[in-house]
Structures are given as structure tokens and as C-alpha cells.
Amino acid sequence: MADYLPHTPAEVEEMLNFLGMDSMEQLFDHIPAAVRLSQGLDLPAGLSEPDVAAIFEGLTQKNKAKASDMVCFAGGGAYDHEIPPVVKTLGGRGEFVTAYTPYQPEVAQGVLQAIFEYQTLVSRLSGLPIPNASLYDAATGMVEAVNMAVGATGRNKIVMSAGVHPHWRATVKTFAQGTGHEIVEVPLVDGVTNWSAVDATGAAAIVASYPNYLGVIEDMTPAKQLATANEALFVMGIDPVAAAVLKTAGQWGADVMVGEGQPFGTGLNFGGPYLGLFACTEAQIRRLPGRIVGETVDSNNRRSFVTTLRAREQDIRREKATSNICSNQTLMAVTAAIQLGYLGTYGLREVATRCAQGAHYLHDEVMKISGVEPLNSQPFFREFAFKVPGNASEVLSHMATNGVLGGLSVKALHDEVTGEDDNVILVAVTEKRTKDQIDNYVELLRKAVA
């Protein structure tokens, strides 16, 4: 018997009497007897919190990859950044954690203003004027971006670089089963999108990632030119940490920016909740998915914030809506505003620079190992891929038994069986990784491939 119900037996009786009933059963009498559960749910009986804690303790001990067991060099859109105590404390405030969607702005200025600040930060990092209040994650954000482009152009062909994260591409393909979009994938050659390999005629969107999922900093000029030539929207996936120092999506001429905001104060969380960053040009404002917060005034002329442009949303547009988004990831957006407030203008630049420094140091050391080869010869930022002699998953497994999560197998990142060899490792470095940890990585890799 464990629950969080306040009524005493006497109160339950009093309330039933008030309703002219003598049992709880009567409340459910109008449900057809044929479908009622006679025996209740076939689940174990309730347990106290300490009992349940013990069960979870057993489960978590079966995870051998928590931060204290394993030094993380895995990336692929999920990065092991520092989250300072001040961010955890503020982001964990019950007022933010247990609020609902800010439907009543008079009692939701806290969340609304935090989202406004988040939107300002996203707009500046993307170089685009119209941010939204967040989406679920980057993969589903990419789906929304593609739908926006189809709505804007009236065409349904999506030309997408194979440099876009495999999971994002897979998610776009899943949802295209409903919308009927045609997805044309553009192959990579030496780590760079070979845009001339496909016919982009009639494209609604040209989609690229910057850096691409293999870490390569690709020139966005050809993608932008292709978009312009075909009057398609240019959709850019970004790494928001790299965005502190690289050219912005807006500077490259993108119409839409999508990014994975997990690095802004959200933990690895086994993949969720994360944070879908989204921003676009003013021309696309009526097709913006999800919520957006705007500044206004109250009846006493005080600055206030409110969710706005509501006429786009599903609860009003219903079957004519271009997005079905209702819930988003507000708590992660608020946390991102706190984390970026903490890091500030120069702190985020420093984090980005340190990530790149760690990755470049690791790259130089790894390439000294006999048998290890670079996957391509391109510039990279904080992540890069390399070939190992033998099986990448086995190499990673060997490193893991020695306390290092050595990266991700690129083959394992693909849900589809590609038939390619499993010999490429994607590795990322964050500002958390020390030189000693990187040197240890190199030693373990040397042994693993020997």
C-alpha cells in the first residue's frame, strides 16, 4: 500500500455520501461490465519508496558505463560537458520543474521570461531572427524543418547530405512515410558532401550539417548555391558549441537552423530528454513549428511575456496545422538559458576552443599509432573519425573494459544494415577531458589494435 493520496477512509465515505453513493464501484457503474477489469491489474502490489529505491539500485549497478566507471569520448550528438552545480540547482527549482505549459501568463512569467532569454540566445547563436521555444530533439527538429520547407515551396523533394547524423536522417525518413516526402541522399566523398552527385531539380530543401556528423567542417557555399538555384530552403544542422566560434547558420545564408541543445546544461541522460534547437528567417514565421514567446505589456503597461502567434498551432488549426507539436522541452530550454548565462559570451567560446584543442591533440596522437588511419583529410572541430585495423566494436569493447568509452562505431550508428565493414570509430572530446585522459586513451587504443 503505497501512494500519494490524501483522503482518510472517513473522508472517502463522506465524499461518497455527498454523491449519494456507497462505494467507489458506483463511480464506474456506467462502464459496460463486459470490458471492466474484475481482478485489477496483473502487476505486483505497491512498494514503499525505500523498497523501490533498492530495486533501482540493482538496475543501475548493471550499467557499467556511468561517468565514474567510464571516461567518455563518445559524441555523435550527445556530449559529456561540465554542468556546474549552480545550473543544476537553478534548473532543478520545483517552480520550473513542476509547471505546466504557460497558458495563464499572469502566473507564468518565470518560465515565459526564461524562454524569451533562451530564444534570444538561440537567435544569436544561429544568426537567425525567429527562434522557437524548443522542440523534442534535433532529429525531430529536422523533421519539422523539412516539413516547413515543403510547406514553403509546395514541393516535396528533400535533398539531404549523408553528412547529416544517421539518426536524424532515419527519423526524417520515418516521418516521410506519412507526408510522402521524397528523400534524396547525397553521398560523402572524402568526408565532404558531393552535391553534384544528385539532381536537385524541384527540391524543397537542401539539408546539410555543420560540422557534419563525422566532425568535418564542410564549406556550406555549394549547399547554399544549390538551394538558391532551385529556390529551395537551405536547412542547416549545427553543433551549438561549435556555433560559438564558427560562422553562423545565418551567415551561411541558411533559412532554417536545427541543432541538438543537449550540450547546454543537459546531461547525457541515456539520450533524453534533450533539446531541439530551432530558428528560421522572418519569411517562414507563419510556418514555425511549436511555441514561441513574445514580449508585450500587461494592462498596467508593465513588460510581460506571453506565448504568441498561437493561430499556427494544432489546437487552433487542427487538420490544417503544419505541425502537431504541443509539448516541447521547456525545462531543457530554461536550463540552456541558465547554462549559457553561466558560461557567458567568453565562456562558451572557451568551451568550444577547448573541445577543439582536445580533439586535435587526440587526433595527432592517434594518428601516430601504427595501423590507424584518418577516414578523410578534412578539417574538423571537436569530433573526428578514424579507421582501425580489425573490428571497431571489438576495439571499443576492449577499451571499455579498461574504463574508457572510446567513441562510437560508425556502423553501429546506422540502424540499417549497410554491408560496410565495422572499422570506423567516431570520437569526440569535450572541455572535461584532461591531457592524462587523452594520453590514456591513446595507450589503450594502441594496445587494442595491436
Next chain:
Amino acid sequence: MSKIAPGGKASSAPLLGNDIEPTLFEMSVPGRSAYQLRTTGVPATPLEDMVPFAHLNPEVIPLAEVSERDLVAHFMRLSHRQFSVDLGMYPLGSCTMKYNPKFCDAVAGDPGLNTVHPGTPAELTQGWLELLVSLEEKLSVITGMQAATLQPAAGAAGELTGLLLMRAYHTANGDPRKRVLIPDAAHGTNPASVTLGGYEVTTIPSNERGLVDLEALKAQLGPDVAGIMLTNPNTVGLFEEEIVEIAEAVHDVGGLLYYDGANLNAILGQVRPGDMGFDIVHMNLHKTFATPHGGGGPGAGPVAVSKRLVEFLPGPKPTRMADGTFAWVKPPRSIGRVHGWHGNAMVLARALAYITVHGGDGLKRVSEHAVLNANWLRVRLAKSLPAAYDRVCMHECTLTATPLKQKYGIKGLDVAKGLLEEGFHSPTVYFPLIVDEALMFEPTETESLQTLEALAEAVERIVARAETDPESLRIAPQTTPVSRVDEARAARQLVPTEDAAAR
């Protein structure tokens, strides 16, 4: 910018005053910072030596420049300007804003769960996979289904996933079909999801009892109907008593039944969607299973399905293998991935903790007390705000302010704003659309009789004010951090960022 806002002046906190709170940017002082980074010993290679010049932004992007002390003060004050379940009753109909047990947050705060990278090989994350499989199994029992995907990040994502499953099933049988039926009282996400699922919406009217009109439904059925989406209890809080007949009729034309789980809290342990004939069920874990909603998200929208749809579920899917270990397996005819990784895992962990604490017996008590509270409130308020459909409701009751509007010109929105002055969050207003001046109250099972009494008395005072001092309601609330906001201006003159404000 004119003057830099002082970070330590607390006059925007309702405790001390009613000033506006400056933004982070207004508090910023060039050169001020809060961040500290660890010593790594990694060579400090200049950026220019790592990144080609053409890729570097020539400009420094301004973010914020504040001290840690001011950062804390700012976000603490923002938190003081925000209503939450932790603070008080939040009777938003269809949102199930019940108390969020702190224990579930503590479970999710375990580094053994939240510091694990999602790309870690399965042999190192057996605990996580077991947790996910255990949740899938329990959700399947609760809904009367065969299996579930945990990937969808919220209810709407679950809806679209469910519709893609419907499409995959029909396509495998040779014809994806064309139409999906939806009652006129449905949540807006339903028709929006249907369109994105590549189907046309056919709207089914409600009858005078607030239920699906069975004859109107039958008239719309045919071989081109892919299925029907239903919420049961429906969006006015009433149980669809003809559900067995509805299920038979839809199944007879080869259609599937989709259960929108927004109102699942009402029937936990009483009746299961699977037993009613549903084939696809999405759940909102942030409603029924008390995971905190975070000011609008994160949610989690697992989708459970009957046996004939299991092979289409999204993947890779955490799976219990014959040898007792766990692995990621893609179902044979999977529609593919619907999330960047495995879904909102920390939300899933909280939900499992909640379900395990309650057990089968506790979940049944949850629905009993939720329905008891809603009915008590409905009857208690009958003289002040009449129910749109005056009979036993489920977990929420839809009341109407139409009499107040007719007599005193006081609208549902005014009642809602008046409640804010009385110390309660407002109910859901103007939904469902089929009820004029709708006020939908969902007290949930975690509010006490004394709280319900106080809410009822607050409503009575508001109804009295509607007669004696209606103007005071039209300008309510006045005791909150801001008064009524100018929503029209926000839409007309969009200012979504500080930079737009400066222009």
C-alpha cells in the same frame, strides 16, 4: 542600452514588490563572468591553427555577462514569478497536473542512469535496457496491449507514431486506406497528427449526451477508413459507453482503433483500452504517471499496440533475449526511428518508479480517487457553474460559464483569471470546443478534501462577484506578478528576442 540593471535588487519578487524583472542581457556588464573550467593540461592550440579562416566567425557572439551571484538571483526571482504543482492546486482539465513525487526525481538523479551516454554498447548498459523493457511490460499490462515503443518524446509524437503504425499495417495488407475518423471534441493534436500521417480527417459529431454519435459514425464507415482516434473517457470527461459497439463497427470495415491516452488516469485498473477493442494506445507519462511537465516539456508518449502491430514498432527497440540478457533489436517490419536516441529516458525512469511504488493496487486507487474528486467538485459546484453534461463524470468535469455570461457578461476567461487571485491555477478554458464557455476542472487524486472545499468556495465568491462587481473580474488578476497581458499586441508586433525588442 541605457542603464545596467542591478542583479541584487529583488523588487520583482512578489515577496517584495511588483517591478518587472530585468533580462539577463540587461544585467550584463562587459567583462563580467561566472564560468570556471577545469585544468586539463591539453596544449592550447590557437583556434586559427585548427579551423580554416573562412569558417571562423569574424564577430564575437554576445551572450550574457553576469556573475554567478546575479545569475542565481535572476533565476530565483523568475522562479518566484511562476506557478507550479509544487506550489498549489493546478486543476487544468485534460492535463492531469497531479503531485509529482520527489522520489521519482531522485531515482532519475542517479548517476548510474543520467550519466550514461546513449550510444554505449548494450553489454555495458544492461541496467538501462532492463529498466526500459520492464516499463514496456508494465505499460502493456496497464493498457491491455502486447508490446510498446518508448521512443516518442510526447503525446503528439506518440499520436503520429501510432498513425504511422496504422499506415504500415494497412500498407502491408495491400492498401494504406484514406481516412481517419475523429470526434469533434478531440484534442487538436489528433487532426494535426492525422494530416501528418498522410490521412484525411473525417469529423464525427457528438450527440446531446456529449458522446460519439454512433449512427453518425456508422454512416461514415467504409473500406477507405484506416481507423478512428478516440479519447476515452472523452475530452469532456465522460466515458464512451458505446465503445464496444464502436469497436465492432470499425473493426468490421477493417479499420483500427487508436486510443488517445490523455485521459488514462481515469481508468487505471478499472478498464483497459485493449479490452475495449483498441489496437494502438499512446500514453502521456507526464500526465498519468506523474512525471513533472517542466513548464511545457519534457513529456514522454510511449505507444502500445496489439499483437498484429508489434512487428511494425519503431526500432531499435530494447528487447529481452532468450538467455535473459537485453539487446537492441529492430522489429522485422519496423517503421524506423521516431527519436534521435531511445526516447526521453529520464522521464521513462521516473514513470517506472511511480508505477512500481503504486503497484496494481495503488494504480486502481489513483483512478478511484481521481474520479471521486472530479465528481465531488462537479456536484459541489452545480449551483455556481453548471456541468455541461449533468451526470457522473470520470476524472474531470466540464462546467460552463454560459449563465454568467448571459446574466452579467462574465466569461469563462474572467472566472479563470479570478481564480488566480484566489490562489488557484485556473481550469482549462474554452476547450473542448463543443461546449460554450467551457471551464474544465481536473482536480486529480492528490488534492485533499480541504483543498477542494477551498476551491469551491473560491468559485462561489467569484460567482457572487459576477453579480455584485463584474468589473473587478474583467480586470482580474491584479494580485499576480503581472496583470492581464496584451496578447493581441504580442502577435501584431512580434518581439521574440531581446534584439527584436531593441529594434
